[in-house]
Amino acid sequence: MKRFKGIFVFPLIFILIVGCAREIKMVPTSSSKGWFLLKKTDLKYGAHHTRHAKVFGKYVDGYNYFVLKGIDVVQSRFPDGGGYFVGKDSIPTESPIGYELKLFGRSLLKPPRATSYCSGASYSAFIEALNFILADRASQLDFEHYEAVRMQELDGGRREDLVKFWGYWNADGFGSHYALVQYSGMGVEVKPEEAVPGDFMNISWKSGLGHSVVFLGWYISGDSLKYVVYWSSQRVTNGLADQIVPLEKIKCVKIVRLTKPENLFQFDVDNEVNLDIEGDEIKL
Template structure:
């Protein structure tokens, strides 16, 4: 009888594993087609992808859903530092702990603004029941504009590091603040922050959702960000063959934000990771 019970339990586990909407191969989170049921402008990342991660990544997924709900058609993608009005990192009044991070001038967005907004809304989720207050200097470093309303230049304080060319997630989360850790591609989970370096040049700042093998047996990366292909905010799927390197960072110790050294220097000579998926 005990043997029969054990066999039934084993079969149950196997059935649940097979029916799951994703599968792991050597730790790689390979998503099945069912995760795309909500379409490009998905507002249910926490529900769909939350089962494949834990910890603060769950708050980041909630953050994505909050940001996406501000633009259910994507909201538009626009970059233009010298435009009038200038580019807006995100298209709604983004706040941290109830305080404005910038003066909204457009309802469009761009990639690093989208990923940063998911990070900020993630912090709002993490500390939703907390009375902790950031001091003025730390809050000012997180703002996305200078005090006079002018653009915060790349490499300046928290947002400037995040928005900088190269691996801004590493500059801001690992070096500048120490609140994140580097993750190898094979161990990436939904809610990790990923910066992509394209083979064609340039880069992209996104929130990782998973890997997907298409009908041609080619590996793709699934992520959320702001890009032209989705008219701004939305989920996107891109062949790994287009990617030179990535940098993946996971939010691990947000409490260190309260001890931030606002003038801490950053080393921009950082190498990314190749995506070496096993054949």
């Protein structure tokens, strides 16, 4: 029997590996049962990395996992962040993201620059997530809805704020709520204590400015200081990267979650949005 050992060892290892593989179902992600706190080891890869699905994805099920995979797709194009730039009146004008973002192979943007800014980063992660989630339904995207999610007009001109999907996402205030919850019905609002990695978050700073990000988790340091960890594009990280920010800098947030990606094919492109909504305080 000695001579047969090698025959059985490899199949056994293969079965064990396959048996341990995790299946991610195409369903809405479950909320956290209490505040989702990251461990120090979750932050070991630093600002620029492509391990979001591996590191943060182990904590979530459903669609949010693919948002994290979407982050990795975007970040992989710009390992060092790619640069940050805002200035819509500049020549060339600002670019939401620094590559030709496509939905099901159809171009949404011809980037004027190789740089990015915050809402362009979070929107790109959203679009790349749809490329995973709805890959087998690509043929269902009609021209009307394709045009509505574009980041530029068909002639290459800038799509202004409050014009269709990207225009709402890019607007001042709680853009991901305007676009994902109100305009398209593709998502729902979640409270800060329910948030999990892969949710979309708009931050209102005490300084008066705002930020559009993908939420990765809350973090309490060894000296009991409280932080939020997210991925986006910001100047201090040279564009696309994770960032850890003290909660004391934040006035309020609005967090939303992708729950009905299939609404991409059927929302009313003329939907109106209520911009007068209140943010949520973080009471961690």
